[in-house]
Amino acid sequence: MPNPQDVLPLPPRPSLERYRKLAKELLKASKSSDETAISEWTNRWIEAIAKHTHGKRPAIEKTRDANRTERFAREQLSESCTLSSAQFVIARSHGFENWPKFVKHLNALAKQSSSLSRFEAAADAIITGKFAALRRLLREDPQLIHMRSTREHQATLLHYVAANGVENYRQKTPKNIVQITNLLLEAGAEIDATANVYGGGATTLGLAATSIHPELAGVQVGLLQTLLDHGASIEQLDSPRNRPQAVLSCLANGRLRAAAFLAERGAVLTLESAAGIGRLDLVRNYFEDGGVLKPSATQKQLESGFLYACGYGHTEVVQFLLTKCIDLATHGGDGQTGLHCAVIGGHLDTIKLLLQHNPPLDFENIYGGTVLGQTLWSAAHGGDPERYTAIIRTLIAAGARVPPRHAAINKQVDDLLKKHGSHTEPTWYWSEDEKPRF
Structure with a gap:
């Protein structure tokens, strides 16, 4: 697979x-x-x-x-x-x-008394929040805490609290995951043990910080703080990637709050990651008085940081970086320009700022989507109708070309596009139960 x-x-x-x-x-x-x-x-x-x-x-x-x-x-x-x-x-x-x-x-x-059966039962107890059952299993077989899954990822039980990297059907976060994490750590779990996922060297902290499940459960910060309190390392400089990546990994996975949290607790920041979390004060420090990049930063970091700032709606950072000769057609290899990124994030203020600098509206990403095309896709896949209607109206006013036909999105957006000569095909809408989640 x-x-x-x-x-x-x-x-x-x-x-x-x-x-x-x-x-x-x-x-x-x-x-x-x-x-x-x-x-x-x-x-x-x-x-x-x-x-x-x-x-x-x-x-x-x-x-x-x-x-x-x-x-x-x-x-x-x-x-x-x-x-x-x-x-x-x-x-x-x-x-x-x-x-x-x-x-x-x-x-x-097949042997219910085997350590492997108990390990699998313990993994299920973690993801379902069955604290008492997990405690009993650890008491009956203290060596479970040091075991690893026989699956390819070779995760320990502690890795399962991150709801990331392990098998998808076990990526769940119960409300009491912090209590469960404490139980595992008190039982002797190795805090910085690594799992064989995402290229190897993945720790529980790194996986938890980039996971959507603890964030949706409202416990991500508490989980990260618990791991840090028990000595978890934020950066794994001896990992296969061998570079500071904690904050960037969070940003790349849409976990802005976790990125800012780790930055506040000592994660290494670069121009790229500082721009991504909206720290204009730190971004300024990477430039000489004349506006030239200092040796501690690179043009690639500048461009990537600009894209992250656009994607997360850090308008003040975007405004500052626009004074540094940023090419508005720059992208990270996927064709997603700063304007594409701002559209995906739904940040109207950032979009309006970028439009003042005449960005390329017809530049296509690797999926063949122009800025307006990306907007329509984002609106159709979970985007707030009112927000994306305003964005579409703004892009059309700026000169974005409206396609003659488009797949149905929602009535509010479709009515707007119809006024500009575009027609839906087919004429049906996602119900709340059917709507895809991305």
Whole structure:
């Protein structure tokens, strides 16, 4: 599978014999003259998993799982149409590096008294907030705190409190996660243990700071403070990346509050990260009196910092950096200019400031979206109708070209575009239950 997170959950009592049969069925489907055979095999498997795993999975998640698994199966079996290849597809789909490791996991899981069974139960207790159950498991088997998952990411139990990097279906943050974290640390969890995700060297603090789940649960700052109180290192300078990245990682993942929190507690800042958290006082310090960059900063940091400032709506920082000969067509390799970034963030004041400097309105990002095109996409995927209506009106007044036809977004935006000659296709709208979450 593409990464250790995109894995399928195991049923409560997985059967090795059932998986062996499943592999044979996949091999048979791959040799069938029916082009839909693998697709049908995948859909049956995904439906069976959804039926036997706890918690109702949204249809959109099941569709993504099915598409990803089918694509992976076709790729592997097109190279080698053998039983071992079919078994490899199943093992990797569940997050294991190969079939023998998957078999070993299932055999150990079949014994309820095994350490592996207890580790899996402890991981479930963490993400569901079952404090008493977790405490009991740690008392019964103190070595659990030092164990690592047998899945590819090799996470410890402490990593699961971050709700990031581990298997997607276990990325959940209960309200009592700070209490649970304290329990794990008091039991002897290694505070800076690393997991094999995102290139390796990922600590619990780093994963928690970049995770959306503790932020949505309203406990991210408390979780980060708890980890710091127990001696967690903010920067991992001996990691594979070997550079200060705590604040930048937060900014790259949309975690502005966590970025500012870590900056206040001693995270290393560069021109790029200082601009990203809106610290104009620090940004100014990277320039000589004549406006030239000091040796401690680079042009690349300047350009990246400008994009972050636009994306997070730090209008004062943007205004200052505009005096430093910024090319308004600059982007980070994805075609997203500062104006694109401001649109994605929905920052009207920043957009109005940038428009005063004649930015390129028709510059396309890697998805083929102009600034207005990006605006329409953002409006259709969770954007506030009133905010994006104002942004669209502002861009049109500045000369942005309105497409003759567009996919339906919402009535407020569609009515505005209709006044400018654009028509919807198709003419339907997301309901609140159906609306995608990105």
